[in-house]
Amino acid sequence: MPRRAPKPSLWQRILAIFGLGETKTKKKPKSRPNRAANSGSASQEKAKPRIRTTVTKSSKTKRKPERVEVTSSRLYVGNLSYDATESDLYELFNGVGTVTNAEIVYNSRTQRSKGYAFISMMSLEEAVRAVDELHDKEYMGRKMVVSGAKNPKEREVA
Numbered sequence: 001m002p003r004r005a006p007k008p009s010l011w012q013r014i015l016a017i018f019g020l021g022e023t024k025t026k027k028k029p030k031s032r033p034n035r036a037a038n039s040g041s042a043s044q045e046k047a048k049p050r051i052r053t054t055v056t057k058s059s060k061t062k063r064k065p066e067r068v069e070v071t072s073s074r075l076y077v078g079n080l081s082y083d084a085t086e087s088d089l090y091e092l093f094n095g096v097g098t099v100t101n102a103e104i105v106y107n108s109r110t111q112r113s114k115g116y117a118f119i120s121m122m123s124l125e126e127a128v129r130a131v132d133e134l135h136d137k138e139y140m141g142r143k144m145v146v147s148g149a150k151n152p153k154e155r156e157v158a
Helices: 010-017 035-039 086-094 124-134
Strands: 074-078 099-106 113-121 145-148
Touching: 074 124, 086 099, 086 113, 086 124, 113 124, 124 145
Parallel strands: none
Antiparallel strands: 074 113, 074 145, 099 113
16 A cells, blocks of 8 residues: 655645745656456566546436326316417317416416416317327427326315
8 A cells, every 4th residue: 555645734735825845746657557456467567557437327218107096177288389379288288178267377476488388178088089099199399298187285274
């Protein structure tokens, strides 16, 4: 195990700040040959230098959206283009059935779309037909995810 260099004194550190002290440059340690490879062989070959690899986390792993069964006339529409408007969605879903409400969710601070919306259809049959026809269809350059909206959990009053 290599020895550590002694810690410089206060006076040496002060001189080093002004560039007056003795400057020591650290040399790179020489690469040592692989002991296991040389132990049984008579020839002394240079060992390959170790290459340090770093493991990076992937930026974001894509996950498939959860497919929710259609139990009401309210639908979830995900993976929307940020440029889509409520009137665009109203027209798109009106081709499948009668739309009662189209609501895009926006960020409250930036007023930019979050990329998903909720659509209310007139009946359950129209909602099922809209999911069958529009799920995984490309709209404004992105494949939409259309499924039944989850019912909000009722708050229990204690």
